[in-house]
Amino acid sequence: MNAPTLPLTDQPRPDSIVAWCADGPVTRDQFLADVAQLAALFPPGGHVLNSCSDRYHFLVGLAAAAVSGRVSLLPPNLTAETVARLVAAHPDLVCIHDGADAIDGLPGLGMPPRADVGAGGLSVPQIPVDQVISHVYTSGSTGIPGTHLKTWGSLVVNGLAEAERLGAAGHVLVGTVPAQHMYGFESTVLMCLHGGAALWHGRPFYPADIAAALAAVPRPRALITTPFHLRALLDAEVAVPPPDFILSATAPLSEALARRAETTLG
Secondary structure, eight states, X not given: OOOOEEESOOOOSTTOEEEEETTEEEEHHHHHHHHHHHHTTOOSOSEEEEOXXXXXXXXXXXHHHHHTTOEEEEOSOOOHHHHHHHHHHOTTOEEEEOSTTOOTTSOEEEOOOOOOOTTOOOOOOEEXXXXXXXXXXXXXXXXXXXXXXXXXXXXXXXHHHHHHHHTOTTOEEEESSOTTSHHHHIIIIIHXXXXXXXXXXXXXXXXXXXXXXXXXXXSSEEEEEOHHHHHHHHHHTOOOOOXXXXXXXXXXXXXXXXXXXXXXXX
């Protein structure tokens, strides 16, 4: 008996917005075309390391791996030791990258240009709920990083639950955190596949870049960040287009910093 399936995305219409890039919004049909194009380019093998720094490219790489039955490895870092450990465990490993983030010593697949959507109306792929989509890892601070296998069903549940809790549907998510780490993975990627949000393609770091990213997307918009980035943003005293909500994680957030952010950013 075949396992039940869930769609790659629950974005409801061909023109639903999945992401915002420097040249404007990306529709569901454009996303699906980009995914199909990349999936057709994969070399043989079952494991991919997605090092894309552009968040939309990361999303396309993750989805292309999923629809083609491959597993995305999301390690805590990309040091030579970590990469060597991954290659030893998965000799078929290939790196998806978008240029400067290619990894020495790994076969690479660069992100191609946008695909031709054609007539549109593309069908949404269905993925078995028990299919392992990704390996995520502990930090390794107490030894070799532990591996956690994430199935499609569990990832969809996580994205939907977080989006519902935050009221994220319809928001554009600007993230200062990498898509490859679990916080960024769930809060800036999964909620765009399941949860009705859209992502901003960049990963702003400096206060002026964060303000520029927020200014580049329409409201409602949200800032997905950390106490470190939030404090630096407030200390810089730059003009910040107000986000409609702020999500902070990875470190303790003091009540004083939270109140200051609410007062300053509205």
